[in-house]
Amino acid sequence: MSEDISGIMQDAESKMAKTIDVTKEEFTTIRTGRANAAMFQNITVEYYGAPTPLNQLASLQFPEARTVIVTPYDKSATTAVETALRESDLGVNPTNNGDNLRLVLPALTEERRRDYVKQAKNKAEDGRIAVRGTRGNAKKAIEKLVKDKEIGEDEGTRAEKDLEALTKKYIEQIDQALAAKETELATV
Template identity: 85%
Template structure:
């Protein structure tokens, strides 16, 4: 196998692995019955006129499975943090205790669980599309090598089979992550 083919396949594999990783990260932002720090990842707070990520303004503690205590580092930011949490897509209503905010996550209804499963499936499909897009780009590069007569046709066909095997491997990883997330969402 020529160095060009090896580098194309290696690059494609790296990009496919990154696509799977991003998809798994997306799954962590989908709420399940348990509280976790990833749920608060995308929340920004208007702090002195600048949008600031919540994790830079406050600490998060999880004393119970569905309870979160948010303690702002700067007490003057408590109202802004409370507003950001209320307006987030988490559907929570924090209780202000003066020093910190207490959030009790409501139990997920059957309808809400189904919505989250649909969301997970959408994110998984985005991951699969990304993996297939990487495959398409790598396939074009391999076809160009054959067309420019830098490698033989047999070697080109063999390398495309290797590329298809890689694609299958990473699409299966996305599917496995989706199955795990669906199980997690459907478990009460």
């Protein structure tokens, strides 16, 4: 395999691996029966006119499986944090204790579990689309090498087969992560 093809393949593989990491991280933001810090990762709070991530404004504690205590570092931001939590897709209504906010995550209903599974499937499909996009870009690069006669057609065909195998491997990893998340969501 020529250096050009190995470079294209390495680049494609690293991009596909990053896609897997991003997809798995997206899965962690989907709520399951237990509270975890990743659920709050995408929540931003309007703080002095700028959208600020919640984890930069407050500490999170998890005393029980479905209870979260949010303690803002700046007490003047408590109202803004409370509003951001109420408007988030977590479906919670924070209780303001003066110093902190107490969240009790509602038990997941069957309908809510189905919604979360649907969300997970959408995130998995986004990951698959990204992997296929990477494959398409790599395939174009290989075809360009063949067209410019930098490599032979046989070598180009072999590289495309290797690229297909690589794509299949990463799509299977996304499918496995999705199956694990679906199982996690189905567990009461």
